[in-house]
Amino acid sequence: MLSIRNVRVRYGPIEALHDISLEVNEGEVVTLIGSNGAGKTTTLGAVSGLLPLAGGQIHFDGHDITSLAPHKRVPLGLIQVPEGRRIFGTMTVAENLDLGAYARTDRANLRNELDEIYALFPRLAERRNQAAGTMSGGEQQMLAVGRALMSRPKLLLLDEPSLGLAPLLVKEIFAVVKRIRAKGVTVLLVEQNAHKALEVADRAYVLETGHISMTGDAKTLANDPRIKAAYLGA
Amino acid sequence: MEFLQQVANALTQGAIYALIALGYTLVYGVLRLINFAHGDVYMLGAFFGLFISRWTGALTLSQNNKSVPLWMTAVVFVGAMIGSALVGMVIERFAYRPLRTAPRLTALITAIGVSLLLEYGGQMAFSPDPQPFAALIAERNIIDTPSFSLSLVQLFIVGAALLLMLSLNFLIQKTKIGRAMRAVSIDRAAAQLMGIPTDRIIAFTFALGSGLAAAAGVLNSIYQPSIDPLMGVQVGLRAFVAAVLGGIGNIYGAVLGGLLMAFAETATVAVGLSRYRDAVAFAILILVLLVRPAGILGRNVAEKV
Ligand SMILES: Nc1ncnc2c1ncn2[C@@H]1O[C@H](COP(=O)(O)OP(=O)(O)O)[C@@H](O)[C@H]1O
Ligand SMILES: [Mg+2]
Numbered sequence: 001m002l003s004i005r006n007v008r009v010r011y012g013p014i015e016a017l018h019d020i021s022l023e024v025n026e027g028e029v030v031t032l033i034g035s036n037g038a039g040k041t042t043t044l045g046a047v048s049g050l051l052p053l054a055g056g057q058i059h060f061d062g063h064d065i066t067s068l069a070p071h072k073r074v075p076l077g078l079i080q081v082p083e084g085r086r087i088f089g090t091m092t093v094a095e096n097l098d099l100g101a102y103a104r105t106d107r108a109n110l111r112n113e114l115d116e117i118y119a120l121f122p123r124l125a126e127r128r129n130q131a132a133g134t135m136s137g138g139e140q141q142m143l144a145v146g147r148a149l150m151s152r153p154k155l156l157l158l159d160e161p162s163l164g165l166a167p168l169l170v171k172e173i174f175a176v177v178k179r180i181r182a183k184g185v186t187v188l189l190v191e192q193n194a195h196k197a198l199e200v201a202d203r204a205y206v207l208e209t210g211h212i213s214m215t216g217d218a219k220t221l222a223n224d225p226r227i228k229a230a231y232l233g234a
Numbered sequence: 235m236e237f238l239q240q241v242a243n244a245l246t247q248g249a250i251y252a253l254i255a256l257g258y259t260l261v262y263g264v265l266r267l268i269n270f271a272h273g274d275v276y277m278l279g280a281f282f283g284l285f286i287s288r289w290t291g292a293l294t295l296s297q298n299n300k301s302v303p304l305w306m307t308a309v310v311f312v313g314a315m316i317g318s319a320l321v322g323m324v325i326e327r328f329a330y331r332p333l334r335t336a337p338r339l340t341a342l343i344t345a346i347g348v349s350l351l352l353e354y355g356g357q358m359a360f361s362p363d364p365q366p367f368a369a370l371i372a373e374r375n376i377i378d379t380p381s382f383s384l385s386l387v388q389l390f391i392v393g394a395a396l397l398l399m400l401s402l403n404f405l406i407q408k409t410k411i412g413r414a415m416r417a418v419s420i421d422r423a424a425a426q427l428m429g430i431p432t433d434r435i436i437a438f439t440f441a442l443g444s445g446l447a448a449a450a451g452v453l454n455s456i457y458q459p460s461i462d463p464l465m466g467v468q469v470g471l472r473a474f475v476a477a478v479l480g481g482i483g484n485i486y487g488a489v490l491g492g493l494l495m496a497f498a499e500t501a502t503v504a505v506g507l508s509r510y511r512d513a514v515a516f517a518i519l520i521l522v523l524l525v526r527p528a529g530i531l532g533r534n535v536a537e538k539v
């Protein structure tokens with residue numbers, strides 16, 4: 001469904017991604033793990049189109065999206081939940097959700113999506129008319145995910161959704177990832193929390209300073225001594 | 235009654251400042267850019283109004299002391315607003331968009347350059363001399379007492395400005411494109427990730443602000459029926475001060491700032507210090523910014539980098 005081939009991304013003269021290749025198949029949860037600064041956010045920026053490529057190609061669902069404008073990728077069914085949530089803080093929860101559906105042409109069906117998302121995140125329903133920025137970090141993360149789901153994506157890109165959340169909320173977020181996949185949405189999950197990420201994912205890629213250093217089945221990687229030593233604190 | 239008269243005059247002037255200040259604030263909201271050419275777009279609006287008045291025959295009617303039919307007035311307004319909206323979009327597309335990722339200072343200098351281009355271009359195209367404007371609204375007083383008079387023109391200006399402001403508020407608060415404008419002004423990259431065509435939204439914002447400036451240009455020209463290519467310089471500066479005073483980026487702040495500027499100006503003139511009115515305006519601005527650095531209704535947040 002998503003195929004990244006030999007992608008390079010530069011920030012000015014510095015190359016942050018060197019020849020990255022990665023595949024995500026329909027129905028999978030794939031995780032991209034790596035330490036801070038490895039290039040995980042940069043990879044998602046390349047996929048969502050915020051960052052131009054210095055080389056390589058990206059295909060999504062049969063389309064070559066290598067140089068497609070970011071806003072044109074959303075209607076194809078590709079949406080990103082950015083790192084740090086980036087919700088529209090002075091707007092209400094309902095307005096944020098509505099913006100997630102901006103690119104949709106079937107606005108008559110929005111009601112169903114909205115009901116589904118409010119069922120998935122009951123806290124958002126209670127706070128629908130509240131300014132989004134006044135909610136707790138966990139609620140804001142739920143909103144960021146809900147907002148992306150409003151676009152009815154085929155592939156959801158999640159950038160460190162557990163970052164800065166209390167353990168209980170981290171658990172909740174990963175439970176949400178499972179429920180999203182159960183709805184038939186494919187997920188590419190970027191995480192520093194390798195332990196949790198490998199638990200929910202089918203397959204994983206390990207990113208190290210702009211290279212893919214390892215890839216494989218999530219269960220296998222979780223038991224790999226090198227992964228245990230570097231990312232699982234064992 | 236003298237006081238009431240001053241209030242009526244200040245409201246009229248304030249409505250015009252507010253309409254222009256809205257354009258500064260809208261563009262600043264989505265681009266964090268002071269569009270220094272905005273006062274000149276206001277001037278162009280007045281000239282578009284003049285040309286359309288000529289073309290429809292409104293100018294001839296008014297010069298023969300005949301009243302101008304309402305439909306002609308409407309055509310002049312709508313035409314001038316569309317004309318300036320297109321100019322605003324062209325300025326955005328060719329002067330500012332190529333500099334989207336350039337340093338702030340580059341965009342600022344470009345803005346000043348565009349402003350000078352329109353001012354000197356305007357003098358070449360329309361001649362530097364003042365030209366009479368059409369009396370699009372009958373020159374008649376609705377209230378006429380020895381101590382207080384309110385003209386139909388004043389009522390029309392305040393009414394039209396109010397209608398435009400309410401429409402703008404509806405657009406921004408209640409429509410899909412208005413939500414997109416707010417999203418772009420809060421976080422452009424996040425807006426892009428939601429599938430919002432941010433370039434189109436920014437162009438639309440320029441069109442909107444420029445259209446309001448043109449409406450202000452025509453309204454002002456009905457009030458003070460003589461226009462010239464430099465008419466936007468001083469008014470533009472005052473409206474800019476108004477936008478900053480109210481809290482740039484905030485549409486209610488722009489309206490509040492516009493009214494405050496007009497009241498301060500009227501008061502300064504009333505006590506016989508008309509030569510100092512700009513000095514007073516800036517003094518108020520500095521005092522307010524000392525207490526509230528982001529303006530009266532501005533949010534005091536650190537500038538995003
Ligand atoms: N806007 C930027 N300008 C310059 N360098 C950047 C920028 N964003 C990220 N980088 C650099 O690119 C590398 C990868 O960053 P990033 O993709 O954010 O890592 P991760 O998400 O894995 O923590 C880092 O070395 C980082 O310093
Ligand atoms: Mg990151």
